[in-house]
Amino acid sequence: MSPLNRLQDLTRPTGEEELLDVTYPTPRLHLTLRHAAFAALAVMLLAAGIMVLNSGGAESAGSAETEFPVVGAAVPAAAEEDGGELVISVVGAVAQPGLTTLAPGARVDDALHHAQPLPEADLLALNLAQRLSDGQQLVVPAVGEAGAVPEGTSGGGGGVSLNSASVTELTALPGVGPATAAAIVAHREATGGFGSVEQLLEVKGIGPAKFESLRESVTL
Known part of the structure; x- marks a missing residue:
């Protein structure tokens, strides 16, 4: 007999082997109606x-989209700040004063x-980008005359122009340094120009005492 046949003969069941004694829980899983309700x-x-x-x-995404305005839809700042038309007096070297x-x-x-403006008008003496205010007067000089400025209804005399002088020109005033001169220029750009000399009191760094020392040296 071959070794393989011998091995098969030895491992063949005889029917007398005992079954393993295994105990299974009965029932294996018990789920009550209450447990099922809790699970549901x-x-x-x-x-x-x-x-x-x-x-x-989804709502957050939608609201985020509305937070960003469409480019170009903004209302111009000038239209928001000004309420109506401006009436300006223009005099000097112009054809239609x-x-x-x-x-x-x-x-x-x-x-x-x-x-x-007439051919002899000195446009270099003007700040063409300066914003105007209602009731101002714009004096357009001829070449060689004093600088032109948008003036208030009271008119202006000699002196440094608050509405057209540069920072360097303003520092020539008594008690006015570069910082105060820059504050004067920033104020006129923010407000559209000085309507009166007294508005110097609204400029940071100029109090009543300094204003009195400047009153006779400035004009609109």
């Missing part, structure tokens, strides 16, 4: 929570388009 409730709460989170994320009505936020250059 937990699943429902979990599903509801997921739905709330998803809807909240007198009153002219301009749109809110108008500049010196806009007034000159209406007044039509």
Whole structure:
């Protein structure tokens, strides 16, 4: 007999082997109706929570989109700050002196388009980008005359112009250093120009005492 046949003969069951004694729990899993109800409730709460989170994320995304305005849709600052038309008096070296009505936020250059400067007008003496205020007077000088400025209704005398002088020119005033001169220029650019000499008191760094020392040295 071959070794393989011998091995098969030895391992063949005889029918007399004893079965292993294994004890199984009865029942293996016992689920009551109460447990099933709790499990179903937990699943429902979990599903509801997921739905709330998803809807909240969608709303946040939608609101985020509305926070950013469309580029180019902003209203011009001049239209927001000014409430009505400007009436300006233009005199000096112009072909059409007198009153002219301009749109809110108008500049010196806009007034000159209406007044039509003469060939001898010294436009380099003007700040063409300066904003005008209602009731101002713009004096356009001829070449060689004193600098032209947008003036208030009271008019201006000699002295350094608050509405057209540069920082360097303003530092020539008594008690005015570079910082105060820069503050004067910043104030006129923010307000559209000085309507009166007394508005110097609104400039940071100029108190009553310094104003009195400047009053006779400045003009509009």
